[in-house]
Amino acid sequence: MNKKEQRVNQFQKYVEAFRCPLCKNTMAIVGQQSLVCSKNHTFDFSKNGYVNLLSNGSNSHYNKTLFESRHQIISDSQLYQPLHDILAKIIRENMNSSIHQYLVLDAGCGEGSHLLKIMEKQVFIGVGLDISKEGIQMAAKRYRHPLWIVGDLANLPIEDSKFHTILNVLSPSNYKEFKRILFPGGLLIKVVPRSNYLRELRELLFERTEKERYKNDATVTLFAKHFQLLDIQRLSYTTKLTAYEMRNLIQMTPLAWSAKESRINTFLNQESTEITIDFDILIGKN
Numbered sequence: 001m002n003k004k005e006q007r008v009n010q011f012q013k014y015v016e017a018f019r020c021p022l023c024k025n026t027m028a029i030v031g032q033q034s035l036v037c038s039k040n041h042t043f044d045f046s047k048n049g050y051v052n053l054l055s056n057g058s059n060s061h062y063n064k065t066l067f068e069s070r071h072q073i074i075s076d077s078q079l080y081q082p083l084h085d086i087l088a089k090i091i092r093e094n095m096n097s098s099i100h101q102y103l104v105l106d107a108g109c110g111e112g113s114h115l116l117k118i119m120e121k122q123v124f125i126g127v128g129l130d131i132s133k134e135g136i137q138m139a140a141k142r143y144r145h146p147l148w149i150v151g152d153l154a155n156l157p158i159e160d161s162k163f164h165t166i167l168n169v170l171s172p173s174n175y176k177e178f179k180r181i182l183f184p185g186g187l188l189i190k191v192v193p194r195s196n197y198l199r200e201l202r203e204l205l206f207e208r209t210e211k212e213r214y215k216n217d218a219t220v221t222l223f224a225k226h227f228q229l230l231d232i233q234r235l236s237y238t239t240k241l242t243a244y245e246m247r248n249l250i251q252m253t254p255l256a257w258s259a260k261e262s263r264i265n266t267f268l269n270q271e272s273t274e275i276t277i278d279f280d281i282l283i284g285k286n
């Protein structure tokens with residue numbers, strides 16, 4: 001069985017969780033190669049077995065180099081490991097063991113590395129969704145297990161009340177859609193940066209701390225408007241990066257897009273550096 005056939009078979013088990021992004025009708029797998037809705041809108045599986053469920057073309061800022069760097073820093077360095085541990089733990093603690101197929105959506109999964117790392121620590125049915133075709137392509141090519149979908153947060157190709165948990169890691173939200181696809185009582189876990197996130201990098205690139213930019217008050221208020229805020233867990237630590245890891249960090253972060261070349265080089269010319277991770281993890285109940 002090739003990769004595409006395996007993926008199509010996996011999709012078959014959960015096909016009732018998805019819906020057509022154009023007419024919102026249910027879909028079925030036809031001919032082992034397409035998702036087709038009752039009005040005949042057709043979405044083909046790619047060679048690697050992901051499916052593009054965008055109602056119109058994607059217009060993503062992110063490219064392959066960025067996703068490759070993001071993959072390397074998330075998968076091969078220890079930078080985000082404590083984050084993966086805590087997210088797996090939160091899912092585990094809230095999981096109802098009587099539910100046979102516990103569905104978790106990573107909304108805005110990029111090239112999928114965070115989701116994969118979390119799934120190594122906790123078993124559930126993972127679905128990664130991102131608007132970037134490049135990101136999903138890379139995820140489907142690299143990783144065997146989760147289901148990968150190109151899709152729009154504002155028009156999720158998912159039926160009502162189908163998911164038990166949504167992960168939303170350093171990525172935009174659409175609370176109305178999140179509420180719609182979660183079971184009553186389902187969980188939203190949102191990771192947002194705090195003021196010291198990547199502080200050393202920002203100080204070097206911009207010669208000042210941009211604390212204002214990372215104020216979370218408005219985010220928390222908006223979150224609590226839509227979800228019952230159960231808890232906010234703060235995760236803060238400092239870790240050492242090698243020169244290779246620093247290069248990947250620079251390539252994956254939008255911070256560097258607006259920085260001067262000379263400052264980027266100053267950062268990269270260090271042999272190693274300390275880097276601070278500083279997050280709030282918002283946990284909400286539907």
Ligand SMILES: [Zn+2]
Nearest residue numbers: 020023037041
């Ligand atoms: Zn349709």
